[in-house]
Amino acid sequence: MAILVTRRMTKRFGGLVAIRALDLEVEERAIHSVIGPNGAGKTTLFNCVTGFYRPDEGEIWFAGQRVDGLRPDEIAHLGIARTYQNIRLFANMTALENVLVGLHMHLRSTWVGAVLASPAVRREERWAHAEARRLLEFVGLAGRGDLLARNLPYGEQRKLELARALATRPKLLLLDEPTAGMNPAETAEMIQFIRRLRDELGITILLIEHHMRVVMTISDRVTVLDYGEKISEGTPEQVQNDPRVIEAYLGTRKVKAEALG
Amino acid sequence: MWRVGLVFGAVASFVSLAGLVEALHGRWVVDGVLSTGQVLLLAIPMASGWTAARRSSGSLAARVGAGLVAGATVGLCVGLLVWLRSQVDLRGMFVNASPALFQLLSGGRPPQAAWPAAVAAGGVMGLVGAAGACAPARVTRPLLVGASAALSLALFQELVLLVLQPESLAPVRDWLFVAGGGPTAQGMAAVLTLSAALAALRHASRGRAGRLALPPRAQRMAWSVVGVLLLAALPVAGGPFLAQVLVIVGLYTLMGLGLNLEVGLAGLLDLGFVAFFAIGAYTVGLLTSVGEHGIAHWSFWAAVPVAVLVSLIAGVILGIPVLGIRGDYLAIATLGFGEIVRLLVLSDALRPWLGGSQGVLAIPKPVLAGFEFSGPQHLYYLTVVASAVVAYVAWRLQDSRLGRAWMAIREDEDVAEALGINLVSVKLLAYGLGAAFAGVGGAIFAVMVGSVFPHSFQLLISIQVLALIIVGGMGSIPGVMVGSAVLIGLPELLREFGEFRFLVYGAVLVAMMLLRPEGLLPAAAQRRELRAVEEEPVELARAAVGAATEGGG
Numbered sequence: 001m002a003i004l005v006t007r008r009m010t011k012r013f014g015g016l017v018a019i020r021a022l023d024l025e026v027e028e029r030a031i032h033s034v035i036g037p038n039g040a041g042k043t044t045l046f047n048c049v050t051g052f053y054r055p056d057e058g059e060i061w062f063a064g065q066r067v068d069g070l071r072p073d074e075i076a077h078l079g080i081a082r083t084y085q086n087i088r089l090f091a092n093m094t095a096l097e098n099v100l101v102g103l104h105m106h107l108r109s110t111w112v113g114a115v116l117a118s119p120a121v122r123r124e125e126r127w128a129h130a131e132a133r134r135l136l137e138f139v140g141l142a143g144r145g146d147l148l149a150r151n152l153p154y155g156e157q158r159k160l161e162l163a164r165a166l167a168t169r170p171k172l173l174l175l176d177e178p179t180a181g182m183n184p185a186e187t188a189e190m191i192q193f194i195r196r197l198r199d200e201l202g203i204t205i206l207l208i209e210h211h212m213r214v215v216m217t218i219s220d221r222v223t224v225l226d227y228g229e230k231i232s233e234g235t236p237e238q239v240q241n242d243p244r245v246i247e248a249y250l251g252t253r254k255v256k257a258e259a260l261g
Numbered sequence: 262m263w264r265v266g267l268v269f270g271a272v273a274s275f276v277s278l279a280g281l282v283e284a285l286h287g288r289w290v291v292d293g294v295l296s297t298g299q300v301l302l303l304a305i306p307m308a309s310g311w312t313a314a315r316r317s318s319g320s321l322a323a324r325v326g327a328g329l330v331a332g333a334t335v336g337l338c339v340g341l342l343v344w345l346r347s348q349v350d351l352r353g354m355f356v357n358a359s360p361a362l363f364q365l366l367s368g369g370r371p372p373q374a375a376w377p378a379a380v381a382a383g384g385v386m387g388l389v390g391a392a393g394a395c396a397p398a399r400v401t402r403p404l405l406v407g408a409s410a411a412l413s414l415a416l417f418q419e420l421v422l423l424v425l426q427p428e429s430l431a432p433v434r435d436w437l438f439v440a441g442g443g444p445t446a447q448g449m450a451a452v453l454t455l456s457a458a459l460a461a462l463r464h465a466s467r468g469r470a471g472r473l474a475l476p477p478r479a480q481r482m483a484w485s486v487v488g489v490l491l492l493a494a495l496p497v498a499g500g501p502f503l504a505q506v507l508v509i510v511g512l513y514t515l516m517g518l519g520l521n522l523e524v525g526l527a528g529l530l531d532l533g534f535v536a537f538f539a540i541g542a543y544t545v546g547l548l549t550s551v552g553e554h555g556i557a558h559w560s561f562w563a564a565v566p567v568a569v570l571v572s573l574i575a576g577v578i579l580g581i582p583v584l585g586i587r588g589d590y591l592a593i594a595t596l597g598f599g600e601i602v603r604l605l606v607l608s609d610a611l612r613p614w615l616g617g618s619q620g621v622l623a624i625p626k627p628v629l630a631g632f633e634f635s636g637p638q639h640l641y642y643l644t645v646v647a648s649a650v651v652a653y654v655a656w657r658l659q660d661s662r663l664g665r666a667w668m669a670i671r672e673d674e675d676v677a678e679a680l681g682i683n684l685v686s687v688k689l690l691a692y693g694l695g696a697a698f699a700g701v702g703g704a705i706f707a708v709m710v711g712s713v714f715p716h717s718f719q720l721l722i723s724i725q726v727l728a729l730i731i732v733g734g735m736g737s738i739p740g741v742m743v744g745s746a747v748l749i750g751l752p753e754l755l756r757e758f759g760e761f762r763f764l765v766y767g768a769v770l771v772a773m774m775l776l777r778p779e780g781l782l783p784a785a786a787q788r789r790e791l792r793a794v795e796e797e798p799v800e801l802a803r804a805a806v807g808a809a810t811e812g813g814g
């Protein structure tokens with residue numbers, strides 16, 4: 001069953017059509033990749049799904065509920081989380097605090113309870129700290145919780161962003177170029193990690209990725225965007241052999257990252 | 262290095278022409294020998310020499326030479342100023358360029374003969390500064406502490422004299438101070454050597470294991486007890502004047518704690534903050550006044566919760582229209598709110614209720630179980646208790662779910678929202694609770710003055726509160742207290758600084774931005790981080806063990 005569906009979704013910026021009448025279906029528990037040249041509209045798609053932008057036309061459905069027009073926090077509550085192309089951490093908070101913010105919507109305590117330090121609040125805070133540490137460990141940041149996010153090395157910042165997104169316990173996780181700037185060993189590790197998210201936690205993954213080898217190894221399904229339009233869709237093999245895709249990548253525009261391979 | 266000297270020379274000329282040196286000249290460091298004004302003048306070439314020696318990277322001789330030149334350049338600048346004044350009338354432009362000032366600058370010499378002496382004195386002070394920069398901390402630190410202690414005694418001599426007033430302390434007083442004058446040479450020397458010796462001892466014993474027998478927890482307890490006793494004793498020892506100053510510091514602390522929620526934690530700039538202070542004050546005024554504008558004749562204790570609630574609601578009401586405004590625009594919008602409140606209470610339309618520019622008069626002092634909080638010494642305790650309660654609330658809030666959400670929207674509003682944080686409720690809570698804190702301050706202010714009128718609630722107060730947060734360290738609760746002590750308390754205590762208050766403010770703010778942009782006592786996160794870095798090896802080792810024993814996840 002499709003967990004995320006867009007119907008003829010269009011997003012314009014002034015005269016520019018960033019996404020044109022996009023029909024997309026993401027199956028539950030799939031790893032679904034979105035690829036396309038620079039400026040194809042991939043990040044814009046994420047921004048529409050998470051409520052940062054409101055589509056100009058069309059509909060977005062998530063888990064049987066219409067979500068376009070909802071606020072980002074409402075969409076988060078329904079179970080969509082994301083990471084960002086250019087990492088966006090809470091730079092002056094510690095790694096642990098970043099994850100705790102991710103847990104925000106699963107905590108109940110009010111400010112009155114916090115001031116009075118009621119037993120319920122104290123219990124919840126203890127649980128939240130333990131949970132946050134567990135998540136840090138899960139992404140491989142054990143023992144790094146007390147460092148400020150901005151002082152973590154790049155690779156660890158990516159992991160922290162993942163931990164924070166996972167803290168919201170999403171059903172659908174949107175990953176915007178999670179392997180950007182990583183070396184082959186780190187990339188392989190990330191592929192393994194994304195698989196685990198799906199296999200162990202049952203999270204559906206929608207992935208923007210430029211490394212074609214990554215896309216081809218882990219995707220169940222691939223959607224190709226070009227100038228905001230879907231030009232191809234199918235299994236990795238089908239997409240790889242689609243002449244329109246090859247043209248879009250090898251055509252007039254420069255190929256980002258690596259060629260199809 | 263001569264460029265460093267020129268900068269400091271300009272500073273020396275400026276503080277002289279602005280009148281600060283002369284104002285400080287009225288206060289002795291050693292009676293009849295050295296004044297604080299002279300100390301300031303001598304400190305500038307010393308700082309110049311220190312900076313130059315710090316910057317130059319050559320041999321020891323080169324660094325000392327740089328200090329000498331930098332110090333002498335300052336002297337030359339002052340000498341030139343003296344000579345210039347003998348040629349043209351500076352008073353037309355600088356009202357403070359008085360004969361007395363130049364008498365001081367030239368050391369009583371004729372203008373032509375003044376500059377060699379000034380250069381020589383500057384050079385010597387430059388050398389001292391350079392020596393300070395080259396010497397190890399084990400030597401300079403105690404000297405610096407000693408000098409600071411001596412200077413503090415000179416600056417706060419009125420206070421010290423107040424404390425020493427009882428007849429039983431007369432011998433100490435007479436030994437430390439010339440009757441009716443400044444400190445004695447022997448007293449100053451004793452204070453300097455004693456504090457320097459203590460600092461040296463402390464420095465020497467640092468790093469030695471088992472230095473203090475008490476465990477950290479007990480140490481903290483001991484310090485808290487000392488702190489509480491000190492807080493309790495201060496107004497008794499220091500008299501009503503000190504108590505009054507401390508009450509004002511307390512009121513600014515209350516406002517600072519409130520604005521700190523908005524600006525420091527949630528990152529929501531607010532330049533109209535004084536409005537909530539005013540609303541708290543007016544609410545208490547109207548509810549308790551026995552004058553013509555009083556509406557209820559309530560007791561102070563019944564009025565305070567209402568004042569806090571009204572301020573909170575006012576904060577939320579301000580918050581609603583500015584919810585969607587970010588950054589610089591927010592500053593302007595909130596600025597407007599502060600002025601609107603002030604103009605409303607001033608307005609003729611509301612005069613029948615709020616008293617217009619006359620304000621609400623005849624606000625009685627609080628009475629608790631028959632005890633009246635009449636003077637500043639009584640109100641001081643009220644303020645301390647209120648500040649402690651509010652600081653506790655602020656501390657609980659900042660480490661809570663809400664506090665983390667505030668920090669998150671300060672760091673990145675969009676990301677915070679995408680993590681499920683409702684921006685509307687979180688922001689309105691920041692405005693409301695911040696305003697409520699200021700309302701507590703306003704309530705105490707109303708009974709302290711005994712009347713409230715619009716003139717007390719100028720934009721300047723909002724700016725001062727913001728400044729003290731910045732100086733103390735954004736988002737830091739102890740920082741708020743230190744900030745208000747430094748920016749509000751010190752200028753009140755040092756009467757010479759009264760008219761130079763904003764000069765000093767400007768200098769302090771610029772110096773802070775350059776030297777310590779995170780503030781005097783930066784927020785907890787940074788200190789946690791520092792601690793974490795120190796403990797890192799242990800932490801990492803523990804992490805490695807953890808990873809080896811469990812599979813994770």
Ligand SMILES: Nc1ncnc2c1ncn2[C@@H]1O[C@H](COP(=O)(O)OP(=O)(O)OP(=O)(O)O)[C@@H](O)[C@H]1O
Binds near residue numbers: 013018036040042043
């Ligand atoms: N907020 C915005 N305002 C105006 N134009 C925008 C905005 N966001 C994106 N665009 C434009 O929309 C188009 C699609 O941008 P988008 O960021 O979605 O591309 P992308 O596929 O993610 O590219 P890349 O691979 O470089 O990340 C681009 O032409 C971009 O300039």
Ligand SMILES: [Mg+2]
Binds near residue numbers: 042044085
């Ligand atoms: Mg993109």
